[in-house]
Amino acid sequence: MLASPCMTDLLRPAPPDKKTDRALRARRGAARLRLLAWPVYFGVLAWYVDENGLPYANDVVFCCLIGALVAASVHSGRGLRGSLLVLRDWVPVMAVVWVYSLLRGYGAHTPWPVRFEPQLSIDTFLGGGETWTVRLQEWLYHPGRPRWYDYAGVAVYMSHFFVIFVTLAVLWRRDHGRFRQLLAGYVLLTYVGFATYILYPADPPWLTSLQGHMPDVTRVVQDLLNSSGMPRAGSIFENGSQFANDVAAMPSLHAAYPMLLAVFFWRTANRPARVLLAAYPPAMAFVLVYGAEHFIIDVLVGWAYAAGVWYALDRFLRARRAKRERRAGETSGEPAGKPAGA
Known part of the structure; x- marks a missing residue:
């Protein structure tokens, strides 16, 4: 028995609704983006590292982080809204x-004289007549024949x-609340250090030696x-940059930031994390000190600042x-510190 034309129309799939079709295409596009x-992010990062070496400058590091956060946002399905939140908080x-x-x-251009005598005197006293920079390099450094600890030291320094x-x-x-707290500590520590650089310009050991x-x-x-041999790997030490300041040695922010992380996370860290937090500042x-970047007193002042x-x-x-x-308690009519309904 042949189906009637009406029955054939009923059995034929209905043409897709245009709105539904657009929604399906949008979902497929979003899935491909995810x-x-x-x-895409790692491809661009690999290209940059291959062309320029490790990204160490603040602006490049921030661009890499912002790119990673945007990629994570897109991958998690947050799309444009999540990317805008990244830009809002990080730019x-x-x-x-x-x-x-x-x-x-x-x-680097202050009216005050650059100081080295107090740091040199303190470090010479702590080293028993010779600075620890000189002693450590006499014991450990072999020009042209670096040891494993030299490479480990580069990794720690670049961190x-x-x-x-x-x-x-x-x-x-x-944890956005903790993010704001650590960010506040980082910015405050950075600018307190900058104020000290202005008021007390100080030579590092390598410049004192020169x-x-x-x-x-x-x-x-x-x-x-x-x-x-890594492209531009050593350019963070080039002179003549508008960002260069060879006499920004006191305090050592290289030493201060690891200590800031240690004191910030110590209360909530578990035992393995505390081992890392305790090891990072002395490392x-x-x-x-071994690399002639700072005197011991620069490091100690950096720790104290943090x-x-x-x-x-x-x-x-x-x-x-x-x-x-207290304000919330007054608003609710409860005594300060007393839970509501107690």
Whole structure:
């Protein structure tokens, strides 16, 4: 029995609705974007590293982080809205750090004399008649024949340009409140250090040595980076940059940032994390002193600045939180600190 024309029409699939078709195409496009987000990001990053070496400059590091956060946002399905949130929170941070970098370069031209005598005297006393930079290089450094610990030292030194920013990016994704707290500590510590550079310009050991005030020493990290063959790997040490400031040695922010991370995370860290937090500041300190980048006193002052900044900021945040709770208690008619309904 043949189906009638009416029955044939009923059995034929209905033509897709245009609105539904557009929605399906949009979903397929979004799915493709989610799959491509990370491959595109890592492809661009690999191209940059192949052409220019490791991204160490603040602006490039921030661009890499922003790109990673945008890729993570697209991959998770947040799309344009998530990407705009990334730009909203991170472009101002990038601007603040860029302004610091610019001011740091201008800070090399201060009306005050550059100091080296107090740092040299303190380090000579601590070294029993010779600075620890000289002693460590006499014992450990072999020009032209780097050892494993030299390469490890380069990795520790270069972590200064990545670790705190990556940590901020992870907190931004997982705990926005903690992100704001660490960011406040980082910015405050950075600008307090900058103010000290202006008021107390200080020579590092390698520059003190070049001026003939102490025995010859080598900038170990620079030496290894320049001989690595990696494109532009050593350019962070080039002179003449508007961001360069060879007399920004007191305090050592290279030493201060690891200490800031240690005091920031210590209360909530588990035992393995505390081992890393406790090891990072002395490891960085060793590299800075051994590599002739800072005197010991620069490192100790950097640690003190980090602890002091976080202590002051933590007290401020606690006081503000207590004030907010008191106001909330007054609004609800409950005594301050007493749970509602108790």
